[in-house]
Amino acid sequence: MKKFLIGFISLVVIVIIGVQVAQKVVSSGDNYYVQITTDGQRVESKDDNGNSYVDYKYTLQGYDNNGKAKKLTFNATKDRPLRKEAFLKVTWNKKKGVTSYEEVAQKDVPDKALEKLGF
Template identity: 60%
Template sequence: MKKFLIGILAVIVIGFAGLQIAEHLVMGGDDYYVQITTDGQKEIVKADNGQEYINYKYIVTGYDEDGKEKQLEFTGQQDRPLRKSAYLKVTWNKKKGVTSYEEVKQSDIPKTAEKKLNKG
């Protein structure tokens, strides 16, 4: 019985670890820091059921913690533009593009990336 329970626990742990790795590969990626300087391009998207949704598309220059530059394109999934002057940490995946973003404080941005963002 003890070996059986250990086996079940091992399967659960391995399964959980596998899910974490898969999530990282699909949704994870490299972090870039951006500053929102425009309202974005308004897009009206119609769902299959006919309901309309408003999104805002952004094309911005982001910088990683080493100051490496990358053009990033993503859609804000809300019915209003992102706040101008907001700083975002954007996760970029080679296969999926931008997979997530979150607003961060300027003090949370690595110094090299912050210098690049504030150069202009």
């Protein structure tokens, strides 16, 4: 029983550490800032069960903290387009492309990126 308990606890610890490492790898990357200027391209698809869903595909020029540009393509999984004129902080990973985005206030966009965005 003691060996089983030690093995079980070891397995749980390994799983927890593995999940944390995987999460860090997926969410790590370079931050770029974009401003939503279009409604995006509406893309209608079906999941594996045949249920319909809508994505909006965006291809926008993003800028990092130093004003370096990168063309970013990502999907917004919403039933409506993202809010026009909104600023987004986009995380880009070399292997995965865009891994996440979040809306930020204009004051939170670095000055060099904001300048490149036309402000």
